[in-house]
Amino acid sequence: MRRRTENTPVAIERLTRQANRFAEITKRRFGFAYLVFRLNPASLLGLIIVVALFLSAFFGPLALPYSPDKTNAPERFQAPSSSHFFGTDKYGRDVFTRVLSAARVDLLIALGSIGLAFVIGTAIGSLAAYFGKAVDAVLMRIMDMIKSFPQFILAMALVAALGPGVRNLIIVITVIMVPSFARMIRSRVLSLREMAYVDAARTSGVPWWKIITAYLIPNSLGTLVVTAALNVSYAMLDAAGLSYLGLGVRPPQAEWGTMISEGTSQLLAGRWWISVFPGLALFLAVLGFNLLADGLRDIIDPRMRR
């Protein structure tokens, strides 16, 4: 008995050491799992929502018996039931199938435009910061011009000029998102540019384009990822908003915004399910991305925590 009590601190120490080593290995081997481990509960919920959204968007329509676009007049305006979870709309299409099918389109638009804005904005912002002077002035004034319009009004004007459709929607949302990325990376690069390792790279003969791509951008990636995650939800809202106004995705293609707008005329008749369910889906998606982005920001840059 006595011997066991004497050994306890040693055992605890060994256990702690093993636990620390386990944490270290987890961090190295499973970066993503470790991230999940560090997320706060709200952000974990966000991550779950986002993952569920992706899974259902990709596999949902395959598992369902209905087609999202095929009309079926005899079954129109059915209330939610076990055969139609979210009911049917005025053409008899299954709202549940359409909500999932719309998730694909909305994710494509949001991620596509954020991905493009990420690449273009990073290029513009890092070039402006690295070269400074005239390059900086010209590029950033263009960014200011885009930012000076109310975002949504500018998007409407651009869609009106380009015409509706998924491709044009991606282009338009990219244009209005680029300045946020450009400004974010510009401020990062401005401070990183003064680091001794950039000077050291220069004395090692590293050419300017490699200093930007291999030294400055990788060291700003954290802030960029947070910016991207935050903006995904805005991109989604913009896509749905434009489609709601008839400026985005064209029917019969299912999209949350268009579905909400199609359903509004039925609300007074008591057929609430046609627009409430796509609205709920949009709400959940935006919430999910926002919570996830908040958690990522806390991990990557704890000083930005409010």
Place this chain on the structure above:
Amino acid sequence: MSPLLEAVNLVKHFQVKGDVPFLSKTVHAVDGISFSIEPDRSLGIVGESGSGKTTIARCLVRLYKPTAGDVCLEGKSISTRAGIRQLRKRVQMVFQDPGGSLNPKFSAERIIRESLLHLRVAKRREMRSMAVELLRQVGIQPSDSKKLPHQFSGGQQQRIAVARALAPRPDVLILDEPTSALDLSLQAQIIGMLVALRKDLGLTYALITHDLAVVRQLCDQLLVMYLGKPVESGPAPLILSGPQHPYSKALIGSVLRPDPETRDLEAPLHGEIPSPTAPPSGCRFHPRCPECMPICSVEEPIPWQVGEATIWCHLFSDGHGTGGDE
């Protein structure tokens, strides 16, 4: 024969935003300094903070383009493209902040390989083994070569920085306060390593520092600077044991000595170094000089040869001091 590395009347001014809108102020960081570094004659540049030492170092490796004057490598100007290419291979720099001078995303070995790759000193497939060999040379184990900078201690980081500088097999190493960010015990290690490397590789150092103990161990020649101007230059042991310019006297006299018997209490300097945006007229040291004369605030001193040392001070002009030969 022309010297290995030479600064010819080097001037570097910076434009900064002033108090008055649209009027920029000029910072006179370096205002006309010439010196030459001969092979195997390491040069120390000393002075307080703000005297322009680091600006000189950055001009020497062309991180700054001099406002006027030139830097020559074996008599050839480095202002041309070809000149810069030559310079990068033959003159390398070690920076003050060891952690900050290593890209946090690159492993130790990758940091060395960057230098090998872009200065084209090795074939692609030899690079990895060369990088590991360079790291071994500065005392980093090959098993640690894949680690990222933050996994090393400050002393090890500085060793990696030295290995990177050695990668293109340079003739001159510019050391910008190589030990000031380190603990005393690590300082001794790094200095020991630098002494050994100099002997083994036949390097010549240009050492920027305010630590005179480091100068004593690494330098043959010494240049004392004040506010962007030279005040005294000559063989390091001579100046360290018998400084003649009032500023050098104060600087070298302010070093703490462990033995109170041998401590000679030179009157310490009062006040701060003036702003380089508005340097004092005449001799830049005159507002703080204990031996200031009327001429000092009016006329800039010219260099006087006193024995082996060169001194920029009116005390040594004819009729005042111990003798000049001009």
